[in-house]
Amino acid sequence: MAQKPSIPKGTRDFSPLEMYRRNYIFDTIKEVFKTYGYQAIETPSMENLSTLMGKYGEEGDKLLFKVLNSGDFLKKITEDVREADSKRIAPQISEKGLRYDLTVPFARYVVQHRNEINFPFKRYQIQPVWRADRPQKGRYREFFQCDVDVIGSNSLLNEVELILIIDEVFKNLGIKTEVLINNRKILAGIAEVIGEPEKIIDITVAIDKLDKIGLDKVNIELQEKGIPSQAIDKLQPIIQLSGSLKEKFESLTEILKDSEVGMKGIEEAKIIFDQLKDLNLEAKWNLDLTLARGLNYYTGAIIEVKAADVKIGSICGGGRYDDLTGIFGLKDVSGVGISFGADRIYDVLNELDQFPANEQFTSKLMFVNFGDQEAKYCLNLLQKIRKAKIKAELYPDTSKMKKQMTYANSKGIEYVALVGENEMKEELITLKNMNSGEQKSLSVDALIQELS
Amino acid sequence: MAQKPSIPKGTRDFSPLEMYRRNYIFDTIKEVFKTYGYQAIETPSMENLSTLMGKYGEEGDKLLFKVLNSGDFLKKITEDVREADSKRIAPQISEKGLRYDLTVPFARYVVQHRNEINFPFKRYQIQPVWRADRPQKGRYREFFQCDVDVIGSNSLLNEVELILIIDEVFKNLGIKTEVLINNRKILAGIAEVIGEPEKIIDITVAIDKLDKIGLDKVNIELQEKGIPSQAIDKLQPIIQLSGSLKEKFESLTEILKDSEVGMKGIEEAKIIFDQLKDLNLEAKWNLDLTLARGLNYYTGAIIEVKAADVKIGSICGGGRYDDLTGIFGLKDVSGVGISFGADRIYDVLNELDQFPANEQFTSKLMFVNFGDQEAKYCLNLLQKIRKAKIKAELYPDTSKMKKQMTYANSKGIEYVALVGENEMKEELITLKNMNSGEQKSLSVDALIQELS
Numbered sequence: 034m035a036q037k038p039s040i041p042k043g044t045r046d047f048s049p050l051e052m053y054r055r056n057y058i059f060d061t062i063k064e065v066f067k068t069y070g071y072q073a074i075e076t077p078s079m080e081n082l083s084t085l086m087g088k089y090g091e092e093g094d095k096l097l098f099k100v101l102n103s104g105d106f107l108k109k110i111t112e113d114v115r116e117a118d119s120k121r122i123a124p125q126i127s128e129k130g131l132r133y134d135l136t137v138p139f140a141r142y143v144v145q146h147r148n149e150i151n152f153p154f155k156r157y158q159i160q161p162v163w164r165a166d167r168p169q170k171g172r173y174r175e176f177f178q179c180d181v182d183v184i185g186s187n188s189l190l191n192e193v194e195l196i197l198i199i200d201e202v203f204k205n206l207g208i209k210t211e212v213l214i215n216n217r218k219i220l221a222g223i224a225e226v227i228g229e230p231e232k233i234i235d236i237t238v239a240i241d242k243l244d245k246i247g248l249d250k251v252n253i254e255l256q257e258k259g260i261p262s263q264a265i266d267k268l269q270p271i272i273q274l275s276g277s278l279k280e281k282f283e284s285l286t287e288i289l290k291d292s293e294v295g296m297k298g299i300e301e302a303k304i305i306f307d308q309l310k311d312l313n314l315e316a317k318w319n320l321d322l323t324l325a326r327g328l329n330y331y332t333g334a335i336i337e338v339k340a341a342d343v344k345i346g347s348i349c350g351g352g353r354y355d356d357l358t359g360i361f362g363l364k365d366v367s368g369v370g371i372s373f374g375a376d377r378i379y380d381v382l383n384e385l386d387q388f389p390a391n392e393q394f395t396s397k398l399m400f401v402n403f404g405d406q407e408a409k410y411c412l413n414l415l416q417k418i419r420k421a422k423i424k425a426e427l428y429p430d431t432s433k434m435k436k437q438m439t440y441a442n443s444k445g446i447e448y449v450a451l452v453g454e455n456e457m458k459e460e461l462i463t464l465k466n467m468n469s470g471e472q473k474s475l476s477v478d479a480l481i482q483e484l485s
Numbered sequence: 486m487a488q489k490p491s492i493p494k495g496t497r498d499f500s501p502l503e504m505y506r507r508n509y510i511f512d513t514i515k516e517v518f519k520t521y522g523y524q525a526i527e528t529p530s531m532e533n534l535s536t537l538m539g540k541y542g543e544e545g546d547k548l549l550f551k552v553l554n555s556g557d558f559l560k561k562i563t564e565d566v567r568e569a570d571s572k573r574i575a576p577q578i579s580e581k582g583l584r585y586d587l588t589v590p591f592a593r594y595v596v597q598h599r600n601e602i603n604f605p606f607k608r609y610q611i612q613p614v615w616r617a618d619r620p621q622k623g624r625y626r627e628f629f630q631c632d633v634d635v636i637g638s639n640s641l642l643n644e645v646e647l648i649l650i651i652d653e654v655f656k657n658l659g660i661k662t663e664v665l666i667n668n669r670k671i672l673a674g675i676a677e678v679i680g681e682p683e684k685i686i687d688i689t690v691a692i693d694k695l696d697k698i699g700l701d702k703v704n705i706e707l708q709e710k711g712i713p714s715q716a717i718d719k720l721q722p723i724i725q726l727s728g729s730l731k732e733k734f735e736s737l738t739e740i741l742k743d744s745e746v747g748m749k750g751i752e753e754a755k756i757i758f759d760q761l762k763d764l765n766l767e768a769k770w771n772l773d774l775t776l777a778r779g780l781n782y783y784t785g786a787i788i789e790v791k792a793a794d795v796k797i798g799s800i801c802g803g804g805r806y807d808d809l810t811g812i813f814g815l816k817d818v819s820g821v822g823i824s825f826g827a828d829r830i831y832d833v834l835n836e837l838d839q840f841p842a843n844e845q846f847t848s849k850l851m852f853v854n855f856g857d858q859e860a861k862y863c864l865n866l867l868q869k870i871r872k873a874k875i876k877a878e879l880y881p882d883t884s885k886m887k888k889q890m891t892y893a894n895s896k897g898i899e900y901v902a903l904v905g906e907n908e909m910k911e912e913l914i915t916l917k918n919m920n921s922g923e924q925k926s927l928s929v930d931a932l933i934q935e936l937s
Contacts, residue, residue, distance in 0.1 A: 038536055038593045038813045041581050044529030046594055048601070049608070052525040068871045070848040070878030073504040077496030077627050078530065078583075078613060079550075084490055098531075099553040101579050103617040107571045114566050119559045126578075127553050129493050131530075141490045142498055149500065151895040153881055156501070161530060165555040175529050188881035190860055197868070308861060312868065361490045396522040408642055409760060416649070416764065419520045426522030429605055429640035443603040 043166070043174030053394035058206070058378055059159055059179065065201045066157040066181050069194060074156050076138040078163075079129040086130075088137045088360060090329075096164045098174075099127040131163035135180045135372070136357070143184055144361040152185030171376065182370025184357070189301060191369045192334045192353065193308045199338055199349055199371065200314045206378065207387045209341035210316045210348070215324035216302045217331050217352070219285065222295015223271055223322075226288060227264040236260065237325035240272055244323070248272065274322060278306060281320055301333055317341070330354045336371055343381045349373045391445055397484055398425040398448045399441045401434065410457050411450075414477050421481045441467060448484060495618070495626030505846035510658070510830050511611055511631065517653045518609040518633050521646060526608050528590040530615075531581040538582075540589045540812060542781075548616045550626075551579040583615035587632045587824075588809070595636055596813040604637030604818075623828065634822025636809070641753060643821045644786045644805065645760045651790055651801055651823065652766045658830065659839045661793035662768045662800070667776035668754045669783050669804070671737065674747015675723055675774075678740060679716040688712065689777035692724055696775070700724065726774060730758060733772055753785055769793070782806045788823055795833045801825045843897055849936055850877040850900045851893045853886065862909050863902075866929050873933045893919060900936060 040046060047055060063073075079100055086094055106126045114122055132138050135158045143150065159179045166172055181198065183191045196212055203210045224233035235258040239251050246254075251272060255265050271288060274281055282303060289295030302320060309318055316338075324335050326347070333353035340348055351371030358366045382388050398418065400411040411427050418425045428437045441449050451463040461474045464483070475483065492498060499507060515525075531552060538546055558578045566574055584590050587610045595602060611631045620626055633650065635643045648664055655662045676685035687710040691703050698706075703724060707717050723740060726733055734755060741747030754772060761770055768790075776787050785805035792800055803823030810818045834840050850870065852863040863879050870877045880889045893901050903915040913926045916935070927935065 038597050039533065040529050040536075040593075040597075041531050041533055044531060046529070046598065047525075047527040048598070049524035049526060052527060056525070068874065068876050070851075070876060072501035072847065073499075073508070074501060075499040075504060077492050077498065078615070079493050079496060079627065081491065081493055084492075095555075098555070100583070101551040101553050101575065103547075103550070105571045107566050107569065107574060110566055112567070114559050114562055115564070117559060119557045122559060123553065131552070141492075145490050145492075146498065146500070151892060153892075155878070163530070175531065183881065186881040188854075188883075190854075190864070190879065190881045193864065194879075194881075197864075201871075308864065311861070312864060395524065399522075402640075402642075409763070412642070412645065412649075412760065412764060419653075422520065424520050424522060426607070427642065427646075429635065429638040429642045429646075431640075440603060440605075 041174070043168030043172075045173060045175070050391070050394065053391065054382070054388050055177075055375065055379065057389060058375055058382070059177075061205050062179055062202050062373055063157070063159065065198055065205065068201075069155075069198055071155040071157045071181050071183075074139075074142060074158055075160055076132070076135075076142055076158070078131055078161070080132055080138055080141065082124065082128055082130045084141050084361075085133060085137060089133055093133060096166055097133055098131040098163045098165050099123060100129040100131065101127055102129075132160075133164060134162050135160060135178045136182075136370075137360075139180070139182060139184075140357045141361055143366070144358050144363045147363060150185075153183050153191075154185055155181075155183045157181040171380070173376070177375045179373040179375050180370055181372075182351075182368050184368035184370075185366055187367050189304050189334075190308075192305050192336070193312075195351065195369065195371050196305070196309060196314070196316075196318065196336065197312060199336075200316045202349075202373065203338070204315045206382065208348075208378070208381055208385065211339050211341055212314075212316050212318040213321035213324050213337045213339065214302065214305065214318060215321055215335040216298040217333055217335060218294045218298025219289070219302065219322065220298075220325065222289040222292035222298055223268070225292045225295060227260075227267045229260055229264050232258065232260055234325075234329075236268070237323075240268075241323045241325045243272060271322060278320060298333075305334065326350055326352070330357065332356070332367075334369065340381045343384050345377055345381060345384075347374065348377045348381060395445045396424045396426045397446070398423060398450055398480075399437075399444075399446045400425070400427040400450045400452060401437050402428040402431050403451075403453050404431050407452055407454075407457065411452055414450075414452070414462070417477055418481055418484075421485060423481065423484050450480070493626070495620030495624075497625060497627070502843070502846065505843065506834070506840050507629075507827065507831065509841060510827055510834070511629075513657050514631055514654050514825055515609070515611065517650055517657065520653075521607075521650055523607040523609045523633050523635075526591075526594060526610055527612060528584070528587075528594055528610070530583055530613070532584055532590055532593065534576065534580055534582045536593050536813075537585060537589060541585055545585060548618055549585055550583040550615045550617055551575060552581040552583065553579055584612075585616060586614050587612060587630045588634075588822075589812075591632070591634065591636075592809045593813055595818070596810050596815045599815060602637075605635050605643075606637055607633075607635045609633040623832070625828070629827045631825040631827050632822055633824075634803075634820050636820035636822075637818055639819050641756050641786075642760075644757050644788070645764075647803065647821065647823050648757070648761060648766070648768075648770070648788065649764060651788075652768045654801075654825065655790070656767045658834065660800075660830070660833055660837065663791050663793055664766075664768050664770040665773035665776050665789045665791065666754065666757065666770060667773055667787040668750040668785055669787060670746045670750025670785060671741070671754065671774065672750075672777065674741040674744035674750055675720070677744045677747060679712075679719040681712055681716050684710060684712055686777075686781075688720070689775075692720075693775045693777050695724060723774060730772060750785075757786065782809070784808070784819075786821065792833045795836050797829055797833060797836075799826065800829045800833060847897045848876045848878045849898070850875060850902055851889075851896075851898045852877070852879040852902045852904060853889050854880040854883050855903075855905050856883050859904055859906075859909065863904050866902075866904070866914070869929055870933055870936075873937060875933065875936050902932070 109125050161175050161177050163175050220237050224230045239254040324337050331352035332355040335352040337347045338349035353369040355367045357368050402408050449465045465472045561577050613627050613629050615627050672689050676682045691706040783804035784807040787804040789799045790801035805821040807819045809820050854860050901917045917924045
């Protein structure tokens with residue numbers, strides 16, 4: 034026997050049960066997206082490297098999977114590569130790469146198709162992405178992203194609607210959540226009032242660690258980043274901001290009163306919170322100034338969702354970006370979007386044992402195969418049964434009864450139909466419930482009624 | 486403005502309308518697969534090149550998209566590539582490739598997971614594949630395959646069931662079809678009785694051209710392939726086989742009576758046809774000896790489906806293969822499967838104007854945005870309406886009425902809701918039918934009833 038075949042590190046096969054559960058997640062999400070007026074698009078797995086390179090930072094460029102040019106890819110090489118740098122040779126032998134996320138391809142799509150698009154453009158996109166990351170538990174080299182964005186509208190109603198979508202998706206999945214909301218402009222205001230506008234990323238990265246490393250170490254980190262102790266002192270009420278939402282906004286307003294951008298951020302956040310108040314969300318929601326994800330491109334709201342009952346990090350997140358399509362030459366188009374983490378949601382549902390029963394995933398009924406004549410007779414019955422939308426099959430081989438029953442059992446099939454010579458004569462079916470063991474004789478119409 | 490971005494040659498973006506139509510095809514097909522007891526799997530986009538290479542012939546190897554190794558991929562290169570052969574260097578800088586079809590990954594999956602699989606394994610798989618083919622009309626470098634196979638069963642009932650699936654899929658899609666059926670063993674028998682068993686591929690390739698080039702040129706081609714004129718004479722009744730199915734089988738039986746494999750092929754074909762006779766297929770079906778697709782690996786039935794009303798070539802096809810998993814070391818596992826050509830089916834539906842109406846594809850209702858207070862009020866109404874599974878949205882910006890109506894119109898939204906100060910006071914909604922222009926005032930509950 035040859036060596037057992039395998040798949041590349043960090044990639045996965047999905048078995049029927051996993052597919053059923055993953056599709057349950059995707060279908061639940063898609064259904065909500067559609068109910069809110071979002072429409073699907075898909076983009077190619079491969080993009081030109083010129084589209085992808087330089088969009089994810091230097092680290093991101095390294096994590097792109099590059100596709101070797103077809104044919105005689107060496108023909109352009111004019112130097113001895115034994116002394117050459119892989120990084121310099123790569124562009125000479127590779128022009129295409131696998132998409133790294135759905136955001137950059139979406140921006141490219143919007144710019145390329147801007148004359149056909151009906152703005153504001155509400156789109157969702159559920160496709161795999163690839164990253165040459167070091168594989169580890171929960172981190173894969175191929176994984177699905179599940180993005181929903183609206184582009185071409187500045188209205189904060191879009192943020193509100195995305196939070197409604199979050200609420201409905203997780204309600205439908207049976208996951209209790211907390212939605213954390215921040216605003217990039219508030220963070221910019223903070224950096225401004227403490228006199229360190231260039232340090233905004235250092236500051237938020239440090240504040241973001243409060244839960245993990247505690248206040249003292251956050252302050253030490255701020256110091257190490259070169260922030261003067263006077264500025265760190267000014268930061269303390271912000272790092273330790275607490276109380277009700279109203280109290281938080283009051284403190285913030287006091288602190289940021291001299292920063293135009295900061296006050297604008299507070300105003301935006303308040304409008305969103307004000308709308309949410311009256312919409313009867315199932316999820317809890319709160320302002321969280323330590324939220325600094327995607328700070329490189331978010332310009333307004335920043336949103337992150339955590340499962341209330343499972344410690345697993347963010348299961349959904351996003352924000353507003355004012356100039357996503359600018360990288361492709363289309364300026365001043367604002368967008369806001371969120372992305373659902375399908376793999377983590379899968380893990381949460383698994384841990385909560387919250388996946389629906391498997392009945393939709395397998396056949397409801399299997400006919401035992403007693404021989405050619407019986408099989409032929411059963412095929413006709415099956416056509417009737419399937420027309421009634423009952424998932425049903427005939428065991429294809431005339432194997433021993435035990436083997437056929439074992440198959441039905443392992444496949445989780447609830448009912449087995451037995452049609453031998455007698456049943457054929459009497460135009461009846463013997464129906465066995467595999468769970469209770471109960472058996473009864475009935476006509477095909479009665480069987481359809483029973484299993485519908 | 487920067488250069489307009491583009492996508493790699495032979496790849497495609499799918500717009501919302503295209504996605505809706507493609508999903509209509511995939512969903513219709515999936516629904517039938519599931520009703521027949523088939524279950525979904527998915528495999529990674531990237532496979533180890535050792536899994537893919539040598540499985541598709543020399544030409545296929547050239548058409549594989551290879552993924553450049555990450556990091557310093559040149560470090561293993563010990564020669565000056567300026568004088569080296571791309572083909573020899575490729576394996577040193579690339580270990581993974583994009584899947585070329587779903588069949589080889591499926592075989593790999595079955596062997597790798599054979600201890601978890603419940604045989605006979607009925608699986609379907611709908612995923613993209615990639616081929617570095619020269620792009621041309623209707624031929625893409627990334628396209629979806631839609632495969633359904635049962636593996637681990639020799640029963641001809643599987644062939645019958647797959648033909649039932651074909652019939653039901655195309656009936657549900659509203660496409661009239663002809664299902665052509667052949668058997669590799671019959672072709673082998675023919676080659677045997679004319680004394681040219683090694684020339685079976687040459688013979689069937691030539692016969693396959695009968696429709697295109699006519700009898701004389703087929704005979705010339707057979708001659709050029711080195712088949713003696715005595716053998717070509719013997720072939721004439723087969724090339725020109727006609728009459729009813731019964732007559733065809735009678736002639737074939739007479740011709741192949743001395744070939745064991747040929748007679749076996751006739752027997753198999755007759756069993757399948759005999760079963761089909763009583764199953765009330767919508768599709769026409771016939772024996773077609775010129776059918777020679779996939780002859781390299783099919784060992785029994787060969788199936789091909791043509792649209793009756795559109796000239797476009799095969800829209801579905803497949804057959805039985807007795808040793809698919811043998812390439813990965815698992816011997817004697819027989820399988821049979823078919824593959825639906827989604828792109829061609831799309832073109833057929835387009836040409837027949839047979840896609841369903843677009844109402845499911847877009848929002849049914851849009852609320853016009855008159856201002857912040859009105860919008861907030863509408864959000865609450867929307868939550869009620871969406872709970873009733875009506876796809877609905879609120880225009881996010883307080884743009885001019887005309888712009889908002891244009892948006893609704895271009896998006897194909899059927900109804901627009903107008904809620905201004907008066908409506909808020911009276912708790913009514915003014916509902917406008919965008920097709921008829923008709924307007925009426927009604928409560929949210931009445932609106933839900935109207936649009937459900």
